[in-house]
Structure formats: C-alpha cells, structure tokens
Amino acid sequence: MKPFFPLSVGLLALLAIIVPIQPISSVPSKRVFTVEASQYAYSPGVISVNPGDMVTINLVATDVAHGMYIEGYELAVFSDPGQSASITFVADKNGHFRLRCNVSCGAMHPFMVGEIQVGQNYLLVRAFGIATIAAIAFIVYQHKIRPQNASE
Amino acid sequence: MQVNSMDLTRIQFVKSFVKSRYPQTIISVFLLAGFVLAIMAGFIGTPVGSQNFSIVFVWIAWWAILILVAVPFFGRGWCAVCPIPRAGDWLQRGAIIDPAAKKPNWLGWRVPKFLRNMWTQNITFSLVVLFSATILTNPRTTAIVLAAMLFMAIGLAMVFERRSFCRYLCPVGGFIGLYSKLAPFELRVKQKNICAGCHGKPCYNGSTDGAGCPWDVFPGGLVANTYCGLCFECIRTCPHDNIAFSVRPFSVEAATPTAKLDEAFKAFIMVGSAISYAIVLMGTNGMIKLAAYQVFSRGWFLNALLLVGTNFVGLPFLFWLFVRFGRSQRALNAKQFAMASSALIPLGLLFWVAFSLSFVLANATYIMVALSDPFGWGWNLFGTAGMDWQPLGSAYVGILQAGVLVAGLVWSAFVAQKTADRSKVPAWRVILFCLAVTMVMMWLLL
Numbered sequence A: 001m002k003p004f005f006p007l008s009v010g011l012l013a014l015l016a017i018i019v020p021i022q023p024i025s026s027v028p029s030k031r032v033f034t035v036e037a038s039q040y041a042y043s044p045g046v047i048s049v050n051p052g053d054m055v056t057i058n059l060v061a062t063d064v065a066h067g068m069y070i071e072g073y074e075l076a077v078f079s080d081p082g083q084s085a086s087i088t089f090v091a092d093k094n095g096h097f098r099l100r101c102n103v104s105c106g107a108m109h110p111f112m113v114g115e116i117q118v119g120q121n122y123l124l125v126r127a128f129g130i131a132t133i134a135a136i137a138f139i140v141y142q143h144k145i146r147p148q149n150a151s152e
Numbered sequence B: 001m002q003v004n005s006m007d008l009t010r011i012q013f014v015k016s017f018v019k020s021r022y023p024q025t026i027i028s029v030f031l032l033a034g035f036v037l038a039i040m041a042g043f044i045g046t047p048v049g050s051q052n053f054s055i056v057f058v059w060i061a062w063w064a065i066l067i068l069v070a071v072p073f074f075g076r077g078w079c080a081v082c083p084i085p086r087a088g089d090w091l092q093r094g095a096i097i098d099p100a101a102k103k104p105n106w107l108g109w110r111v112p113k114f115l116r117n118m119w120t121q122n123i124t125f126s127l128v129v130l131f132s133a134t135i136l137t138n139p140r141t142t143a144i145v146l147a148a149m150l151f152m153a154i155g156l157a158m159v160f161e162r163r164s165f166c167r168y169l170c171p172v173g174g175f176i177g178l179y180s181k182l183a184p185f186e187l188r189v190k191q192k193n194i195c196a197g198c199h200g201k202p203c204y205n206g207s208t209d210g211a212g213c214p215w216d217v218f219p220g221g222l223v224a225n226t227y228c229g230l231c232f233e234c235i236r237t238c239p240h241d242n243i244a245f246s247v248r249p250f251s252v253e254a255a256t257p258t259a260k261l262d263e264a265f266k267a268f269i270m271v272g273s274a275i276s277y278a279i280v281l282m283g284t285n286g287m288i289k290l291a292a293y294q295v296f297s298r299g300w301f302l303n304a305l306l307l308v309g310t311n312f313v314g315l316p317f318l319f320w321l322f323v324r325f326g327r328s329q330r331a332l333n334a335k336q337f338a339m340a341s342s343a344l345i346p347l348g349l350l351f352w353v354a355f356s357l358s359f360v361l362a363n364a365t366y367i368m369v370a371l372s373d374p375f376g377w378g379w380n381l382f383g384t385a386g387m388d389w390q391p392l393g394s395a396y397v398g399i400l401q402a403g404v405l406v407a408g409l410v411w412s413a414f415v416a417q418k419t420a421d422r423s424k425v426p427a428w429r430v431i432l433f434c435l436a437v438t439m440v441m442m443w444l445l446l
Helices: A004-018 A122-145 B012-019 B022-044 B053-074 B077-081 B086-093 B119-130 B139-159 B164-169 B171-182 B192-196 B233-237 B261-280 B286-293 B298-324 B334-360 B365-372 B397-423 B427-445
Strands: A030-038 A041-043 A046-049 A054-061 A066-070 A075-079 A084-090 A095-100 A113-118 B185-189 B243-247
Touching: A004 A122, A030 A046, A030 A066, A041 B286, A046 A054, A054 A066, A054 A075, A066 A084, A075 A084, A095 A122, A122 B397, A122 B427, B012 B233, B022 B053, B022 B077, B022 B086, B022 B139, B053 B077, B053 B139, B053 B171, B053 B334, B053 B365, B077 B171, B086 B139, B119 B164, B119 B171, B119 B261, B119 B298, B139 B164, B164 B171, B171 B261, B171 B334, B185 B192, B233 B243, B261 B286, B261 B298, B261 B334, B261 B427, B286 B298, B298 B334, B298 B427, B334 B397, B334 B427, B397 B427
Parallel strands: A030 A054, A046 A113
Antiparallel strands: A030 A041, A054 A084, A066 A075, A066 A095, A095 A113, B185 B243
C-alpha cells in the first residue's frame, strides 16, 4: 500500500489542478459601472460581472488624480480630479483580478486596490481543494501508514 | 546537528572568504552607504513615497530580497552583512577590520537576564506593524525609524556588551532568527569534545584573533540557527579549526522544536501580522486603510487593539483550542504548546512570501525610477527616471501565491508530524489549524 499512497495523493492533487470546472452559463450582457476613486479606495471596491460581459467602467476621481490598472487584462484608465474617464472591454478571462491605482495619489497609493470578479474564482477553489487534499493526506499518512507516530 | 550536512569550510575559497573580515566589511560598508542614503532621502527627498529612495529601496527592494531570497535560503544571511550594527561594532571594538591592541573602555554591561529573550523583539516588531501603514508609505517616518535603529544600535553597543541591539531589540532580527531554523545553512562545531577541553573558550570570550561571539552564543552549545548571526567571528578565533559552516537540507531543525514561549509567540505574531497586512494593505476597504494610516485616530486604536489582540491572544487561543479541544487524557503544558507551534514557522514564512508577492512585483518598476532619481528632485542618473509604472507578472502572481501557500501548508504539516513525538500533541490537530489559517490567507490574497 505504501508506494501507492504518495501516487494517489499526487493524482488527486493533479486532478484538483486540471479538472475542468464548468462555468455557470450566462448570457453576455453590457454592464456599466461608475467607480469613484478617492484616497485610497475605489467605491464600489468590488465589481462582479459574468464571463463574456461587455464591461464599461466610468472612473471618477473625487479628490486628486487617480488611475485604474486592471491586472490580468493589463488595461488602464486615468482620471483627473472631478473628471470622468471610461474604459470598455470584454470580460473574457475568468477569475478575480486586482484593480490598482496607477497614478501616485498620496502616501498609501501603492496599496490603493479594488477587485473585479469575473465569474467564479476558480483559482481559489482549486487552491482550497489542493490544500484540503494535502492536509488530509498528511493526516491519513500519520494514522494509517505510520500509526506508531500518531499520538492520539 | 550533523545530519546530512556538508562542511563548506573544507572548500579553500569558502574558508578564506569567511576567515577574512574584508568581504563582510566591504559589503556592509556598501550597504551602510545605501542605508545612510535612505535616511537622507527620507528627510530631504520628495514626500511622495513611491518616488523616494527610502521607501522604494527599503520596503520594496530590500524587503523583496530579504523575504523572498535571503531568509528562506540563507537564514541569517542578511544579519551577516547588515549595516545597522556595524558602526556600533567598530566603536565597541575600537577597530574596523583587525582586532585592536586595546579595547576601548565602554560600559560593557551584561543585558539584564529578564530581557534575554525574544519578548522585546516581539514587542518592537509589533510596534513596527502597528505603525506600518505610515512607515511603509511616508519617507520621513521611514527615515526616522531607520535613524533610530542605527543610533540605538550604536548607543546600546556603548552600554552593553556584544550586539545587544541585534540579539534583543531589532524588530527584523527576531523573525529572521525564527525562520533561519528552516534555512539550508548552519554554523556548528565539528567536535563538541574539542570545545569541552578548549582553554579560555576564545570563540565566546574573544582573543587577540577577534571578538568573542557578538551574539552571546557559545558555539560549542549551538543546536539551532535562531541566535547565530553568521558573523563568522568564531571561525576566526577558534584555535582548533573546529567550527564548520555547512549546507544542509531545508527544515532540518524541525525535528527539535523549541520549547520557548517567546519564540512560539513570535511564530503567532508573524502569522497574524501577515494576515493583518493582507486585510489592511491588500484589501479593498479604504476605511480600514485610512484607520491604519491615521496614527492615533480612533480607527487606528481600534485597528491596533484588534491586531495586538489577534496576535497575542486570539490566534494563540485558537491554536490552543485546536490542539486541546476534546482531549481528556492529558493537560497541555506551555512546553508542549510551544513545541507544537513550531509548525507555524514555515507557514508564517510562506504567508509572508505570498503577501510580499502581491506588492513587490506590482511596484518593482519604482525601483528603476528611484535609482535614477533617489530624492525625487528630477534627476535622471541612469535614464530610467521616466519609466512608467507597470506591474510585473500580474497574470501569474495569483497562481504563484496559491502555490506558495499550499507549499507552506505542506511544509508545516511535515513539521507538525516531526514535532508530534516530542510535543505529544497529535499532528492532525496542528495540521487542521494550519489548513484553516491557510484558507483564510488564500481567501484574502487570491
């Protein structure tokens, strides 16, 4: 049994990584958001859209100049104080992506972040899955394969 | 520990390198110049943190090197060349390179016994974390902190013997020491019986060849990396050539967990602080950021209370619940609790690696800008001052973080199994705790 144990765990972990997850189907639609940027947050801080949606973000800087860089999509928009600027894109990548201010807006600027959620966060689901498999594997190993070392 | 280690000092080049004081001194002096430049930039440069050398080089460049490379792979490698205690060392010894014929008459007191532990470092690190939103972003605050550390190291070198600042006060040195247990390098004696018969113990007491251990450690009794600062002074003073600097497998000290509560709490503080940083700095809530930034405001006090409560009470209590709940056979004593918490050492280190990836790669381009224009005065020394901000590898950072967090969990589960026999705490309980906090960190970062 012993040689099969790490192999089984490895296979399970591999499955957790590669098994395709069926996205929740939705009809792509046009989504428009007005996001206010002020030191040091976006409001709303989190935007949720469905995969395939045509997303327009109107960025309004309310105090000083702010920007918005969408990680993963590598898109950026910039807004002067009191002005609005917009960006439109198709949300064709699944997952959760950080929005970062790309204009020095003050002391906490490097930590001014928001988030756009496109569908489900499969990375998190897979990470949870692998972490759980790893933890269970260690516990099973301790109790079934090397029971002499299990204290309880 | 002599398990599967290879003595690098058998290689002539390595031996010459560690025997000579020149390489370390040259690197340290170079870093000291950078350190002084960071202090100057903080005081006289632009107040815009992302364009100031002090913020960019200390909290992005240095931090990235420290937490992503130096600590995981070299343990106390940073302490070996750290510029902060250097000036104090020189004054204390009355020499820069070779030992002075006559040592200066400073006070040379011994640090009081009640302070000879990691508690003060737990407190100083917690203070840095409490003020970190301003320290990490405000050049002047960073300069004040750096200058304070430099002058404190000098002042303490005049009052107390050896490197009391590094050993008992440095907020960074505490966690480097804890995580250095995992590192694949160690400094140990080759044969303990030679040390037992050694007259005068020059490695600890000093001799004409060099200073006694600046870290107040007798190398003959060294079993863990925690308090060895890799200054290599003992290699220079040992008359029997009995000190080895060896490469070894990662995590080899995991099988001999510490039973010290101060070190256990350091592990909790590090895990709790990484989670707190992920919430405050990488979260989307602006109110929390402002509360952390506006020092001494009501929000800041609430934030401070939550942080201190979580790190010193909440997390240790939760861990205690996991390892104790439902066990009727035996009570859990402090030593068992401390030993079982050793599993949090790799977990905490990789939490910090994962958190750091969130902002180090995103802000790495600021390094090139600050290099060309360290004070933010419009210079362009290397032609990179106008470089646009561009996050690096943003499409892969999440995957990398997920991998790092899973690796941290696996490593901590491995350590939990190794320590279970000594702590008498079932590994599965510790593993479940680690899984729970790993999931929290994943949820915050991914």
